[in-house]
Amino acid sequence: MAMEYESNNWIWEWMYNTPHLFGGLMLTAALLGFSTSYFGGIGNFPVSYAWSNLGFLLKKKREKRRVRVYMDGCFDLMHYGHANALRQAKALGDELVVGVVSDEEIIANKGPPILSMEERLALVSGLKWVDQVIANAPYAITEEFMNSLFNEHKIDYIIHGDDPCLLPDGSDAYALAKIAGRYKQIKRTEGVSSTDIVGRILSSVNDNKGVGDNNSTLSKVDSGKRRQLQRGQLSQFLPTSRRIVQFSNGKSFTKGYKRYCHRKYLSQVIPGLLFTRSLTGSSNPSINTNKNSYRKGPGPNARIVYIDGAFDLFHAGHVEILKKARQLGDFLLVGIYPDYIVSEQRGMPYPVMHLLERTLSVLACRYVDEVIIGAPWEVTKDMITTFNISLVVHGTVAESNSSLPGETDPYAIPKSMGIFRLLESPKSITTSSVAQRIVTNHEVYMTITFGMPLVPHVKNLGSVFNHRNG
Numbered sequence: 001m002a003m004e005y006e007s008n009n010w011i012w013e014w015m016y017n018t019p020h021l022f023g024g025l026m027l028t029a030a031l032l033g034f035s036t037s038y039f040g041g042i043g044n045f046p047v048s049y050a051w052s053n054l055g056f057l058l059k060k061k062r063e064k065r066r067v068r069v070y071m072d073g074c075f076d077l078m079h080y081g082h083a084n085a086l087r088q089a090k091a092l093g094d095e096l097v098v099g100v101v102s103d104e105e106i107i108a109n110k111g112p113p114i115l116s117m118e119e120r121l122a123l124v125s126g127l128k129w130v131d132q133v134i135a136n137a138p139y140a141i142t143e144e145f146m147n148s149l150f151n152e153h154k155i156d157y158i159i160h161g162d163d164p165c166l167l168p169d170g171s172d173a174y175a176l177a178k179i180a181g182r183y184k185q186i187k188r189t190e191g192v193s194s195t196d197i198v199g200r201i202l203s204s205v206n207d208n209k210g211v212g213d214n215n216s217t218l219s220k221v222d223s224g225k226r227r228q229l230q231r232g233q234l235s236q237f238l239p240t241s242r243r244i245v246q247f248s249n250g251k252s253f254t255k256g257y258k259r260y261c262h263r264k265y266l267s268q269v270i271p272g273l274l275f276t277r278s279l280t281g282s283s284n285p286s287i288n289t290n291k292n293s294y295r296k297g298p299g300p301n302a303r304i305v306y307i308d309g310a311f312d313l314f315h316a317g318h319v320e321i322l323k324k325a326r327q328l329g330d331f332l333l334v335g336i337y338p339d340y341i342v343s344e345q346r347g348m349p350y351p352v353m354h355l356l357e358r359t360l361s362v363l364a365c366r367y368v369d370e371v372i373i374g375a376p377w378e379v380t381k382d383m384i385t386t387f388n389i390s391l392v393v394h395g396t397v398a399e400s401n402s403s404l405p406g407e408t409d410p411y412a413i414p415k416s417m418g419i420f421r422l423l424e425s426p427k428s429i430t431t432s433s434v435a436q437r438i439v440t441n442h443e444v445y446m447t448i449t450f451g452m453p454l455v456p457h458v459k460n461l462g463s464v465f466n467h468r469n470g
Contacts, residue, residue, distance in 0.1 A: 065154075067092075067094045067157070068093055068097060068153070069090070069093035069096055069097070069155065069157045069158075069184070070099065070149055070153070070155040070157070070159065071085070071099070071158070071159040071160065072099030072134075072137045073098075073099075074100075074101045074106050074113065074120070075101075075123060076106065076113045076120060077115065077198070078314065079192055079194065079197060079353070079357070080357055080364065081188075081193065083127055083247070083360065083361065083364035084246075084360075085161055085186060085189065086098065086129050087129050087247070088159075088186040089129075089159040089186060090129040092159060095132070097131065097153055098133050098134070099133075100117065100120050100121055100124055100135055100136070102135075103116070105137075105139040109139045111441075112441060112444075114441060115434070117135065119315065119316040119427075120316075121133060121135055122316035122319050122320065123315070123316055126367065127364050127365070127366060128366035129364075139167075139173065140167055141158060141173060141176050141177050146158070146176055146180065150182070155182075157182050157183065158184070159186060160174050160183070160185060161185070161186055162185050162186065162187055162188050192357070198438055198442070201352060201435050201439065202438070202439065202442060204350070204352065243360070244363070247360050247363040298330065298370075302330040302331045302388075303330045303331070303390045304329060304330070304331045304388055304389050305325050305328050305331065305333065305389075306334075306335065306391070306392045306393070307321070307332070307333075307392070307393050308334070308372075309334075309336070309337065310336070310337050310346075310358065311336055311361065312350070312351040312352050312353055312358060312431045313431045313434050313435065315429055315430075317395075317425065317427040318362075318365075319367075320425070321423060321425055322334070323367045324423055325367075325423065326369075328391060328421075331369045332368055332370070333370045333372065333387060334362055334368050335372045336355065336359055336371060336374070336375055337355075337374075338355050338374040339354055339355050352435070355374060359371060377410050379410060379411055379414050380413060384413070384417070384419070391421060392414035392419055393421050393422070393423050394422055395422075395424075396422060396424050397427070397428055397429075397430060398425075
């Protein structure tokens, strides 16, 4: 099979990858040319010629084309496993191009997607490792599309995880890329999957409505399936400091923050951690985009914007409000509530994603400078002073919470200081609406597959998923 991509650059590739060896050969040739012409006048390899070619080689080395890699996916119900896959893919090259599979292709191969194409594009584009996005990519790598990647988009390698990706006919979706020798593989992130998250949500609905309800579709599923869904509610993710640092690209603990932690959170299981992340790939021209650098903190005169929330089931609404908040200052500090606060405010068994899972999703967002892991519910004067916060913001799209009557306004202090602003949320999507779609999709699937009727209780799932900032 003839492939329409450039394959005649192996000589230059060898010279680029072995500059010391080739440079040594050129220097040896130059010395030989000098010595023969000096001693016998028989040299046919002028020194000037050798040195000019050596200079040309070094210039070509400096101008070496950046390696572009491609990875695709549905990225439906996007989670930190997707983000980690793209992080690994970016490490295999200099520029990462991501293909987002079209709705039609997802329906044909996996069933109806939960998120729209627009929402999935917003999520993928918001990741700090992504340089370019291709919308409506095919589910399988066809020869035509592969040639387009190699010739039009200048892709060097196609990347996929080590989990098999089979088409409905059982064939490998990446077979052609492997045959072409332009395929590389990354390790799948264990402990999370879209199926696992769906299981947690369905199990949550089941727990809140009762397994014994004769009208419940879930109650008609065999007991083994119910136990599998209930197990899915418990995250299998094993957090490590290494994984968090990989997402944050370095961490910094300021002296002021240490003192703050000792005073406020020493007795908690997780005392609140502060991570600074690299803003590599950000569109903000003031941001350092050096691949090997990370910012240790805001500058002395930086305008620091603070926003907090649960950020559960990280979605396009989160990305857009974080982007809008970042545009209001020089540095965006994001507070993520600990699990117990989310549970107190919204009821068990929420949040769907636990604290460190939610942290990784927020850290992966290109608009976030720093994250407080386990932020307090109330924004205090001490906190504002410690972090030199200039502005506290909150989105207009926020689901009702289960706060007790008479509870103080968590933003009372920044409001009294005149540094609070309510931001118009760019999108109306919420964690509740995402969960509602998941349950509805499941009910439709059960109806089509097993002839079970739709359940009325799933129409009011919003009361189950109560959130502030989604």
